[in-house]
Amino acid sequence: MDLKSNHTAPVVADSAPISKSRLGVPSSLLPYSSSGAFSPNLFLTVPRKKNGILDDIRASSLDAMKSSSPPHKKTRDFNNDLVAADTDVAYRTWMVKYPSALTSFEQITNFAKGKRIALFLDYDGTLSPIVDNPDSAFMSNDMRAAVKKVAKCFPTAIISGRSRDKVYEFVGLTDLYYAGSHGMDIMGPVTQFSDDHSNCIRSTDKQGKEVNLFQPAGEFLPMIDEVFNLLVNNTKEIQGAKVENNKFCVSVHYRNVDEKNWTTVAQCVNKVIRSYPRLRLTHGRKVLEVRPVINWDKGKAVTFLLESLGLSNCDNVLPIYVGDDRTDEDAFKVLREGNCGYGILVSSVPKESNAFFSLRDPQEVMEFLKSLVIWKKTTSAL
Numbered sequence: 260m261d262l263k264s265n266h267t268a269p270v271v272a273d274s275a276p277i278s279k280s281r282l283g284v285p286s287s288l289l290p291y292s293s294s295g296a297f298s299p300n301l302f303l304t305v306p307r308k309k310n311g312i313l314d315d316i317r318a319s320s321l322d323a324m325k326s327s328s329p330p331h332k333k334t335r336d337f338n339n340d341l342v343a344a345d346t347d348v349a350y351r352t353w354m355v356k357y358p359s360a361l362t363s364f365e366q367i368t369n370f371a372k373g374k375r376i377a378l379f380l381d382y383d384g385t386l387s388p389i390v391d392n393p394d395s396a397f398m399s400n401d402m403r404a405a406v407k408k409v410a411k412c413f414p415t416a417i418i419s420g421r422s423r424d425k426v427y428e429f430v431g432l433t434d435l436y437y438a439g440s441h442g443m444d445i446m447g448p449v450t451q452f453s454d455d456h457s458n459c460i461r462s463t464d465k466q467g468k469e470v471n472l473f474q475p476a477g478e479f480l481p482m483i484d485e486v487f488n489l490l491v492n493n494t495k496e497i498q499g500a501k502v503e504n505n506k507f508c509v510s511v512h513y514r515n516v517d518e519k520n521w522t523t524v525a526q527c528v529n530k531v532i533r534s535y536p537r538l539r540l541t542h543g544r545k546v547l548e549v550r551p552v553i554n555w556d557k558g559k560a561v562t563f564l565l566e567s568l569g570l571s572n573c574d575n576v577l578p579i580y581v582g583d584d585r586t587d588e589d590a591f592k593v594l595r596e597g598n599c600g601y602g603i604l605v606s607s608v609p610k611e612s613n614a615f616f617s618l619r620d621p622q623e624v625m626e627f628l629k630s631l632v633i634w635k636k637t638t639s640a641l
């Protein structure tokens with residue numbers, strides 16, 4: 260993979276003719292060049308022109324805040340049968356391009372035959388429902404059981420925007436790999452690959468097992484803490500605003516802020532980061548996120564983990580990434596461009612994506628995970 264390339268447009272619009280990829284699914288984005296070997300150069304900075312002030316301003320505009328925040332609950336419009344029918348038609352039309360991973364399950368497993376599946380899961384909105392209070396984004400016991408079973412069958416990693424400790428607290432399972440702060444804080448296995456890698460430090464996990472910590476943005480920790488404190492202070496008068504320190508990024512949640520005050524939230528955040536040219540602003544679902552300007556994202560975290568786990572050979576490995584957010588698009592894009600794995604977008608509304616398939620909500624994600632376990636057990640028994 261070329262770490263020098265800029266992934267500044269995670270959501271793409273494409274209308275090229277449908278073609279078949281080696282993954283056996285229609286793809287209008289091919290051909291793509293295959294990604295090369297993982298580069299150890301982790302400190303390439305993203306040019307400010309692409310991810311700097313201009314993006315920050317654009318990202319924090321009210322329109323961007325609205326467009327990045329599709330409703331997660333049914334609105335009153337849905338009570339209107341006509342609107343509901345139109346919405347359903349729009350979703351079904353969208354699913355032609357992004358078929359359900361459940362109805363396409365056979366196609367996925369056919370391609371997985373003879374390969375090892377490596378599973379990557381986002382947390383919020385994928386394993387847990389999006390809730391008003393981000394501290395209450397608990398996953399259900401049923402989901403936890405499903406993740407536990409699937410992780411026994413396939414190498415599984417959780418890649419979240421949350422801090423690694425926080426997402427571990429939510430998931431509470433061992434035998435998984437955890438990447439917090441959008442992949443900027445990875446706890447992975449001790450291997451030669453990670454030993455040779457700069458920014459890897461040997462540590463122990465909560466069970467006392469030896470692990471490697473990979474933190475490409477380590478030098479930003481004091482700056483992130485400083486910005487967190489400033490944002491807490493500057494937004495304390497905005498009712499409903501919540502600032503979360505995710506170790507290598509700071510999240511400003513505006514889910515509970517009255518829409519008429521969203522501009523104030525954006526202005527507050529912009530005012531703070533204006534003094535920090537090495538930080539940039541990105542959008543999640545009703546959240547503004549302040550991150551270091553480094554050439555690192557969830558897509559690079561996937562590549563790093565695959566390399567660390569010795570699973571980077573596309574000929575015998577099938578990575579599957581399930582996520583719901585803009586930040587997951589970086590991972591979808593890596594799999595699509597490498598032509599070696601499947602991105603699955605979790606969404607109940609149509610939106611453009613680099614994913615190949617879709618699932619409507621965490622409930623369907625759970626069904627998909629359960630299906631993978633059954634398939635694995637069935638095929639292993641043959």
Ligand SMILES: [Mg+2]
Binds near residue numbers: 383384582583
């Ligand atoms: Mg998410």
